[in-house]
Amino acid sequence: MLSHNINENISKLKKIYNNDKFVQYRELEAKYSPIRYCLISINGMVDNEELTINVVKQLLVSKYPKNIAGDKLIEFVSKKVLTTIDLVTISNVDDIVSNISFGYSLLLVDTCDKAILINSKGFEKRDVTEPDAERVTKGPKEGFTESLLTNTSLVRKKIRNPNLKFEIMVLGNVTKTRICISYMDDIVSRQILKEVKKRLNNIDVDIILESEYVCEYIQDRSISFFNTIGNSERPDVIAAKLLEGKIAIFTDGSPSVLTIPHLFIEQFEVNEDYYSHYFIASFNRVLRIFCFILSTSIPALYIALITYHHQMIPQEIMVSIVSSREGVPFPSIIELILMLITFEILREAGSRLPQNIGQTISIVGALVLGEAAVSARLISAPIVIITALTGITSLALPFILESVIFIKFYLLLFCSFFGLYGYIFGVMSIAIHLMNLKSFGVDYMTFYTDLNKLDIQDTAIRTPWWNIDNGAKNLVNYRIKKLQKKRMKSNERN
Incomplete structure (x- = not known):
């Protein structure tokens, strides 16, 4: 004192x-x-x-x-x-x-x-610019910065409503980092809000430098390569999530804002869907889901078919594959793993380069190396095609890319030992895992397990704005209330 x-x-x-x-x-x-x-x-x-x-x-x-x-x-x-x-x-x-x-x-x-x-704060800070990871051709060009006050003001500018609440707390015994919890007071789930505050208050750590620190401490304790907490660097996205009844967590010093809860289907949605015609938006969402299936399944199915079930491949195609493998010293599984790892190395290297050339280098570099390896008889031509197709389809999935990489190798491992039976087992194990995942008490696969008219208005497809019910934009609260009603009916019967 x-x-x-x-x-x-x-x-x-x-x-x-x-x-x-x-x-x-x-x-x-x-x-x-x-x-x-x-x-x-x-x-x-x-x-x-x-x-x-x-x-x-x-x-x-x-x-x-x-x-x-x-x-x-x-x-x-x-x-x-x-x-x-x-x-x-x-x-x-x-x-x-x-x-x-x-x-x-x-x-x-x-x-x-x-x-x-x-x-009397007067330190230098970055200007408000469009985030590189979430660029759009139509829509707002604003992005969050490292300043907590700037970020909260950008959201306030989108939602001019007194029900928008911000609560400040400090985490990190050494860094004393300011964390801000934001929500719409009239529609937020009190149960989820209470759980979020409880998990944040339980964090006892010296250092908090970025939002990912907070994310790992508060996410549901399950070993999973799927994200159960969303994030975005765009004010319009965070404003939309808040208006759905979700909770946003701002971290001072980080442009990335966390959103809770987070559902699996959200990883196929991008903010530009809401600035495009609903036919185009719906087509793009379905296309992303299709790309997810292709990117995770093509390598595994290729190995399963040519190793264990080659009789299922048309004779002309099989002859072409066999002829392309003449003189190649490695088994197909080794070829494919080497090419996939090479592509991931090039992708990682490309992410460190300027935005306009990074992705080009990862794709072109893989194709050039693949062509050279085919000419040297180190790998076969179909492997290059499979790798390129897998890589290109994964680029359409920026929000679930890490999960795609793990699933791809997971299914590939099972198919290399058990063929199509391994693929079926792998897919079923992933599906069971997804069904058991929760995001702050909300089922991760809510959309798929309990489908009705309200759900499909803005999930796998986007219907016209005039056809979307107000309740559809508050899907989380709708689910919680529905589950509570089911439990009450079950208790009455018992």
Whole structure:
């Protein structure tokens, strides 16, 4: 806690910051009174011009009542001297240090055991631009930045409604990272909101630097390569999710915002679907689902057919495959695994390059290497075709790409040992796993397990806006209420 002696308070803070050269201590004395002040801030994190006009100048030229001190002096300075809008009195040293490190300025006043915390943030931040990972040809071009205040204001601009709520909490014992929970108070599920807050409060860790840290701590504890928490860097997407009754979690220092709960079908939806004609949007969604099936199944089915069930392949095609494999020293499964891994290496390398050439290098590079390997008789031509087709179809699935990679190799492993029976077993095991997944109590496969008219209005297809019920955009709450009614009926029967 602070003391009444300003010199002791200054010494205490200097000891905490250990003579940090970036911490500024500006000692002042009022012109018409012997009252002493000390303004403390971190260079580069505050707006010095604002401090000069609204704080320093006002302190120096203002007139004070005689014999004023202590709490009355603090109240007089904060209400009648300072002209800045956002300020608060504070006395806890730990809170003071945390806020100074966040860009606030501290005003110590002699004879007072409290100080005034002034919001004078002025550090540099990135401009609002379109996120590279979620570009659209039609629609808004705004994207989140690393500033929490900027991100929340972008959402407020989309939803001008008093039911939009924001709650701030601090995570990370060392980093003191600010987390913001956002939801629509009139439609959010209280049960899910309570669970989200409980999981966030249970996080006891020193470091939180990005939203993915939070995601891994609060997601359902199941070993899975499917995302049960959504994320986006676009304000329009987050606004739409909030209006569906979902919860958004902002992390200071990260442009990625988490959304809870998250369903499997959402990974085939992109924001541009809502800015296109509903026929085109529906076609694209079905196409993405088809690409998911192709990307995960083509390598496995190819190995199963040519290794165990070649009699199912037309004779002309089989002759072509056999002739292309003449002189190749590796089994088909080794060929395919090597090519798939090579493609993933090129994709990873391409992701580190500029956006306009990264994906081109991953595809063209794989084809060039494949052509060279075919000419050298290291792999067969059908393997290059399978790899290219698998890679191209996976590019249509940006939100589920990590899952596609794991499923592809998972099914390939089973098919290499058991043929089509292995494929059937692999698909069934994945389906069972998906059916058992939950996202904060909501079934991950809700859309597929309980299909009705309300669900299909904006899931696998998008019907026209004039045909979409208001309840369809609040699918999560609708599901919860429906499950509660079923349980009540079941209890009444028992």
